[in-house]
Amino acid sequence: MERSSASMWRKLNSRYNLVGTECENCKTLYFPSRIVCKNCGRQTKMRDKTFKGTGEVYSFTKIHVPAEAFREDAPYTVAVIRLDEGPMVEGHIVESDKEVKIGTKVRQVFRKMLVEEEEGLIHYHFKFEPA
Ligand SMILES: [Zn+2]
Incomplete structure (x- = not known):
């Protein structure tokens, strides 16, 4: 147990x-x-x-035509984050009124990632928001 x-x-x-x-x-x-x-x-x-989950945007791209599972989220931003400790990680950027640029400070947040329509499963994964 x-x-x-x-x-x-x-x-x-x-x-x-x-x-x-x-x-x-x-x-x-x-x-x-x-x-x-x-x-x-x-x-x-x-x-x-x-890792602490804080870092800065190393590169990013705005997705206008998403995979089917992310349809409701589009348009959304996917970025490569350089963590403060050094490694790179890819994640979605949570929409906010802050503009995302290279060098924007971000922190990891816990958000619903996608819902599988057939089974109604909700997946959670990490995302980032401007800090
Ligand atoms: Zn070693």
């Missing part, structure tokens, strides 16, 4: 938070997680690393 709830929490934690890995040997950070450090190879000593 203990074990299964811990493993469920671990799965939830990695879906809802930005959890990557850090090589304890050379301190390189990875997101998404890697098992083997590209610097250290067999000397790799990985541990989980939770």
Whole structure:
């Protein structure tokens, strides 16, 4: 019982938070997680690393013709975020009255991502909003 709830929490934690890995040997950070450090190879000593979820826009694009699942959201902005700790992550930008530009500071927020119409399943994933 203990074990299964811990493993469920671990799965939830990695879906809802930005959890990557850090090589304890050379301190390189990875997101998404890697098992083997590209610097250290067999000397790799990985541990989980939770990122703060703050960073800045590295590049972005506005999507006007979305995939079917995101139809209700269009137009929306997808950006590559450089996290304050260094790794890059792609995410949707939550619409606000703030203009998104390269260098805009953002933070991770928890938002509904998409609804699968047939089964009515709601998926949650991370998004970012201008900070
Ligand atoms: Zn390393």
